[in-house]
Amino acid sequence: xxxxxxxxxxxxxxxxxxxxxxxxxxxxxxxxxxxxxxxxxxxxxxxxxxxxxxxxxxxxxxxxxxxxxxxxxxxxxxxxxxxxxxxxxxxxxxxxxxxxxxxxxxxxxxxxxxxxxxxxxxxxxxxxxxxxxxxxxxxxxxxxxxxxxxxxxxxxxxxxxxxxxxxxxxxxxxxxxxxxxxxxxxxxxxxxxxxxxxxxxxxxxxxxxxxxxxxxxxxxxxxxxxxxxxxxxxxxxxxxxxxxxxxxxxxxxxxxxxxxxxxxxxxxxxxxxxxxxxxxxxxxxxxxxxxxxxxxxxxxxxxxxxxxxxxxxxxxxxxxxxxxxxxxxxxxxxxxxxxxxxxxxxxxxxxxxxxx
Amino acid sequence: xxxxxxxxxxxxxxxxxxxxxxxxxxxxxxxxxxxxxxxxxxxxxxxxxxxxxxxxxxxxxxxxxxxxxxxxxxxxxxxxxxxxxxxxxxxxxxxxxxxxxxxxxxxxxxxxxxxxxxxxxxxxxxxxxxxxxxxxxxxxxxxxxxxxxxxxxxxxxxxxxxxxxxxxxxxxxxxxxxxxxxxxxxxxxxxxxxxxxxxxxxxxxxxxxxxxxxxxxxxxxxxxxxxxxxxxxxxxxxxxxxxxxxxxxxxxxxxxxxxxxxxxxxxxxxxxxxxxxxxxxxxxxxxxxxxxxxxxxxxxxxxxxxxxxxxx
Numbered sequence: 001x002x003x004x005x006x007x008x009x010x011x012x013x014x015x016x017x018x019x020x021x022x023x024x025x026x027x028x029x030x031x032x033x034x035x036x037x038x039x040x041x042x043x044x045x046x047x048x049x050x051x052x053x054x055x056x057x058x059x060x061x062x063x064x065x066x067x068x069x070x071x072x073x074x075x076x077x078x079x080x081x082x083x084x085x086x087x088x089x090x091x092x093x094x095x096x097x098x099x100x101x102x103x104x105x106x107x108x109x110x111x112x113x114x115x116x117x118x119x120x121x122x123x124x125x126x127x128x129x130x131x132x133x134x135x136x137x138x139x140x141x142x143x144x145x146x147x148x149x150x151x152x153x154x155x156x157x158x159x160x161x162x163x164x165x166x167x168x169x170x171x172x173x174x175x176x177x178x179x180x181x182x183x184x185x186x187x188x189x190x191x192x193x194x195x196x197x198x199x200x201x202x203x204x205x206x207x208x209x210x211x212x213x214x215x216x217x218x219x220x221x222x223x224x225x226x227x228x229x230x231x232x233x234x235x236x237x238x239x240x241x242x243x244x245x246x247x248x249x250x251x252x253x254x255x256x257x258x259x260x261x262x263x264x265x266x267x268x269x270x271x272x273x274x275x276x277x278x279x280x281x282x283x284x285x286x287x288x289x290x291x292x293x294x295x296x297x298x299x300x301x302x303x304x305x306x307x308x309x310x311x312x313x314x315x316x317x318x319x320x321x322x323x324x325x326x327x328x329x330x331x332x333x334x335x336x337x338x339x340x341x342x343x344x345x346x347x348x349x350x351x352x353x354x355x356x
Numbered sequence: 357x358x359x360x361x362x363x364x365x366x367x368x369x370x371x372x373x374x375x376x377x378x379x380x381x382x383x384x385x386x387x388x389x390x391x392x393x394x395x396x397x398x399x400x401x402x403x404x405x406x407x408x409x410x411x412x413x414x415x416x417x418x419x420x421x422x423x424x425x426x427x428x429x430x431x432x433x434x435x436x437x438x439x440x441x442x443x444x445x446x447x448x449x450x451x452x453x454x455x456x457x458x459x460x461x462x463x464x465x466x467x468x469x470x471x472x473x474x475x476x477x478x479x480x481x482x483x484x485x486x487x488x489x490x491x492x493x494x495x496x497x498x499x500x501x502x503x504x505x506x507x508x509x510x511x512x513x514x515x516x517x518x519x520x521x522x523x524x525x526x527x528x529x530x531x532x533x534x535x536x537x538x539x540x541x542x543x544x545x546x547x548x549x550x551x552x553x554x555x556x557x558x559x560x561x562x563x564x565x566x567x568x569x570x571x572x573x574x575x576x577x578x579x580x581x582x583x584x585x586x587x588x589x590x591x592x593x594x595x596x597x598x599x600x601x602x603x604x605x606x607x608x609x610x611x612x613x614x615x616x617x618x619x620x621x622x623x624x625x626x627x628x629x630x631x632x633x634x635x636x637x638x639x640x641x642x643x644x645x646x647x648x649x650x651x652x653x654x655x656x657x658x659x660x661x662x663x664x665x666x667x668x
Contacts, residue, residue, distance in 0.1 A: 060490055094484035095485060096483055110365070151488070
């Protein structure tokens with residue numbers, strides 16, 4: 001096992017017995033490592049086993065098989081000691097509805113032997129100081145979520161496990177949550193973030209693990225995961241879009257016009273595009289490789305998205321007469337091999353730059 | 357210890373606990389208040405008038421007896437005794453009337469204990485706060501023991517204070533508005549011991565409610581089990597299986613409070629004197645052992661389930 005990981009999971013397995021549908025496997029031989037420091041995104045579709053995994057780590061659910069370590073200690077054997085350094089939110093916030101937010105936190109703090117002043121600190125930190133005296137059941141969903149975060153922060157944890165913490169938060173709340181995570185990691189702690197708001201995960205996470213059907217699918221830094229799924233698309237702008245589109249289509253690319261630019265698919269190397277156009281005396285004003293976002297990578301890896309190479313968005317309309325750009329290539333036809341070296345550097349051309 | 361202190365704070369802050377506390381206070385106030393209202397101390401003039409009334413009444417009874425009785429029974433008419441003054445001058449007599457009143461409050465405290473105990477753990481399951489707590493303290497049996505200890509302390513203290521207040525209140529009523537006639541040190545000791553058994557009854561029912569709610573993960577489930585047992589279970593079992601009475605909860609609770617419970621099995625048909633009505637007794641020690649065993653068994657089952665089941 002990796003000594004730098006705050007969470008290590010090997011061969012983790014858990015199944016639940018259902019009344020109607022027999023035994024259902026929730027986690028199926030999961031391997032995962034969460035590196036120390038930074039925010040690690042834990043992604044997977046609904047029912048993929050994220051929450052069950054988190055519950056097993058926290059000792060709420062017993063694993064059928066496998067090994068788990070948190071902060072270097074085997075769990076659940078050493079859980080009592082480990083949990084003193086771990087703050088966690090598991091799914092929805094859970095507090096006594098008739099007690100105030102402050103009283104709920106004070107009970108937790110008293111149980112852990114923490115001073116009352118710590119309660120005020122975390123209430124301040126999550127912006128609930130003025131509403132601390134109100135009953136929990138009167139809180140909005142966002143306030144409940146903030147209180148859960150406050151509870152998780154009470155212990156000044158080395159590891160923060162957040163299961164869907166952004167549920168119910170408004171944009172300002174999401175931004176505060178992001179800032180809170182940065183504060184926590186800035187202080188040296190690590191965060192495991194399970195969320196389905198993928199844009200948010202992409203923005204805040206340093207690394208991710210993607211699971212599906214209880215099994216590990218992909219993990220690594222966000223950049224590595226994105227790079228593992230090139231789109232094969234470039235966005236091209238030039239003076240005469242119709243003319244340029246025709247030339248590229250004749251070269252075997254799949255081309256679609258989108259507003260003031262062309263979306264060219266099936267591009268293994270952007271140099272192929274610049275070369276093809278330059279050979280015909282057309283010059284780019286802009287070329288930008290289209291990067292996959294985490295959502296498309298996630299959907300593709302978990303089987304809910306289009307197959308690799310399919311352009312995002314609506315399918316291209318190749319019917320003659322329906323697009324200013326005719327069907328400009330036969331899908332599946334490989335692009336022509338580049339006949340000559342490019343006359344200018346490949347890659348993105350600075351916007352506004354016009355070729356000779 | 358810290359866990360127990362936190363749980364005790366939570367127990368006493370719960371609204372259900374406070375509502376049930378008001379209920380028990382109401383029962384206490386009604387018992388002591390009505391006893392005081394119905395009780396009187398009489399002036400020497402009232403006593404003398406009652407004595408005159410008693411003498412007149414007994415003379416009337418004897419005259420009527422002589423008019424109606426055959427000659428050979430006339431002598432018996434002279435043996436008719438005057439009515440006792442206690443019936444003419446009703447008042448609260450601690451030595452005779454304190455016991456059923458203390459038992460009444462003890463039963464109310466038993467109900468208080470069951471509801472508070474069931475709600476204490478059941479509410480945690482319904483609110484999902486046990487998961488939150490286990491993320492702070494994963495040793496489940498320790499968590500459960502802390503809650504049970506808080507319940508014992510909280511319910512025990514409430515029951516002790518309530519019963520002490522009742523016994524003290526009734527003693528005061530007898531002292532100032534009734535009579536302490538016949539109230540020996542032995543009587544007082546017996547009433548205090550009865551109060552002690554009432555405290556244990558409340559603690560026992562609290563633990564039973566706690567254990568059932570823990571096993572079912574629901575307050576309403578525990579209350580439903582209790583209701584179904586008393587409304588359907590006991591009545592049906594008592595009627596269809598009359599010899600099961602030594603094992604019914606009500607029989608044992610009655611024996612626990614009264615130190616014995618007499619019950620009458622169906623008349624014997626095969627014994628030496630067929631038709632003889634036997635009198636069977638559930639003793640205090642039987643009730644103590646049986647009820648104690650039930651509470652311990654319920655706690656063990658609840659603890660094992662809590663330790664082994666997933667918290668989802």
